[in-house]
Amino acid sequence: MERQPCVYILASGRHGTLYIGVTSNLMARLVQHRDGLIEGFTTRYGVARLVWFQMADTMEAAIRREKQLKKWNRDWKLRLIEETNPNWVDLAVGLGFDPIDPTA
Incomplete structure (x- = not known):
């Protein structure tokens, strides 16, 4: 994957601890987190499961979106994730990563 601005949400598990981040290289950042x-x-x-991400046209736009999401209340963030990922699947697996070992 070429450099592409991206906002992402990681979770420790379903309805678990959330982390919102921004990067220009999602694949490399996922390796770092995982x-x-x-x-x-x-x-x-233990927040390493990719549960939501959104590409942006520019890094500035990605950073604006990240700041917006960080201001949201938890219920809004959960709703955002569940709109596209109702089962909280680790989307990184679909990008070629191995599943996270739940016992790790």
Whole structure:
């Protein structure tokens, strides 16, 4: 995947802890999150399942969308995820990643 601005939401599990991020390379960022290479919130809380993402035309647009979503209340974020991913499937698997080991 070429560089493409993207806003994404990771979750620890269904209705679990959420993380909203922005990147210019979703595949590389997913590797970082899934392999625990980014210290901090996502590593500490086991937040690595891709449950929603949205491509943007520019990085500025992606950052604006990220800031908007971060201001939303939790119910709005859950509704956004469930509109396109009602079963909270790890969308990264569809992008070629191995499923996350639930015992890890």
